[in-house]
Amino acid sequence: MxxxxxxxxxxxxxxxxxxxxxxxxxxxxxxxxxxxxxxxxxxxxxxxxxxxxxxxxxxxxxxxxxxxxxxxRPRFEVYKAVSQQIRSIFHHYTDLVEPLSLDEAYLDVTTNALGEPSAVVLARAIKADIHSTTQLTASAGVSVNKFLAKMASGQNKPDGLTLILPEQAEAFVAALPIEKFHGIGYVTARKMRALGIATGADLRQRAEADLVQHFGKVGHFYYRVAQGQDDRPVNPNRIRKSLGAERSFSPNLTDLADMTAALGSVAAEVISRLQEQRCRGHTLTLKVKYANYRQITRSRTFVAAIGAESPILLWAEEMLLAHLDAQRLTPEDYRNQPVRLLGLTLSNLEPTGEPDHVQLSLEV
CATH class of the missing domain: 3.40.1170.60 (MutS, DNA mismatch repair protein, domain I)
Incomplete structure (x- = not known):
């Protein structure tokens, strides 16, 4: 186990x-x-x-x-340096570390450098090391798989430590509101509630085929985690095919200034992840999802890979404005077609090398 x-x-x-x-x-x-x-x-x-x-x-x-x-003002170089300190602490305990971003990671401590049998003891020690080294607090979740550990870490923030034992998993998942499930965003949660799925207990009652019919391939994942099951290993060498971020909004966005401001926050997160992963990419994709669930994507591909030093927000804003202009929308139209979600993804990734000074667009 x-x-x-x-x-x-x-x-x-x-x-x-x-x-x-x-x-x-x-x-x-x-x-x-x-x-x-x-x-x-x-x-x-x-x-x-x-x-x-x-x-x-x-x-x-x-x-x-x-x-x-x-x-x-954000200081991403500082955040990256602190993240590297934290990552170094993780590796004192185990080589099986899977970073998710600058500020979170999974650790498999089944076998660990200290030979300590208790994962709770290790989590407590890791939290103490982080605090003594960085003067910052962290919350930790401990369990038998990634999904349960992720859910546990958010239970008692800040500076929390939560254990979910195997015999507790069923009751824990059953009581979770569907909005709290990792991997279920605002729009998906609304769709689930429309189908009568409000909690983990409701989700567990659904057949796997039913979930796949309504939600596509991710329905397989929803079915398994509803049972408290997750067999994904902690992968320290995960190779990303794409990297991105998105945000759902409540209330919906009905003003262009608010849309571009929110896009700035999404772009900042993408830039932070690019720095953390030390990679660049060739294709930038904008996703816009409206309150009526209609979704559009717009992409721009570059001959030379773009990275954290590139004007990603500028290009994202250009794609957004081009999309809105193509629809000939007026300010009144924005109010009639509120935006629920904005996302940015960079794909066709490669490790960061020497900066390229020419960035030519192939297509929009």
Missing amino acids: RKIIHVDMDAFYASVEQRDFPQYRGKPLVVGGRPEQRGAVAAASYEARQYGIHSAMPARIAQQRCPDLIFA
Whole structure:
């Protein structure tokens, strides 16, 4: 039986800023662009979250909710350096480390460098090492597979440690609201609720074929995790075919300025992941999903690979504006066709090499 730990840093970007700048501590703070720059929230401190502020929210709305909100510019090089410190700590315990982003990772500690049989003891030690090294807190989930460990790490944030034993898995999953399932976003959750699936217990009652019919291939995954099953190994050498980020919005976006601001937050996350994965790609794809579930994608392919140093947001905005212009939409049309989700994906990836100075577009 595997012993898996999922470690998730607490409000990572915002916590780094509060660590480095004492004047920010204990105050509502967001990392991201300011309202006058039509910016968006990339990360929010726990003090800011008390006002209902969250990532991808337009900065002007965040400031309306908290007039005393502090805005800090992202410092991705600093976040990357701290992430490398944390990654080094993980490797003191096991070589089976699968990073998901700068601030979270899976660890398989079934066999570990300390010969420690208790994954909880190891998780507690990892959290302590992270705090002593970085002065930051992390939350950890411990269980027998990746899905349960991921769900456990979010149960008692910040600075939490949650164990889900095999005999507890069925009851834990059954009680989860469908919106809390890892891998189920806002739109999918709405579709599930329309089908009468509100909790893990409801999901478990559905036949696998039924879930595949409604949700495609991912229905197989939904069926298995509803039973608390997940046989995916922790893969330290996972080769990505694409890398991206997306955000769902509630309420829907009906203003062009809010759309471009939210796109900035998505682009910032893609850039952060490119830096963390040390890769570049040739094809940038924009995804727009409307409140009526209609979805469009627009892609742009480059001869030379583009990376974190490239103007990804500029190209994403151009694709968005080109899509809207092609439909001849007016401001009133935006209100009639609200946007539920925006996403960016970079594909045809390759490891980062020397920067290319010419970036030619093949197609739009």
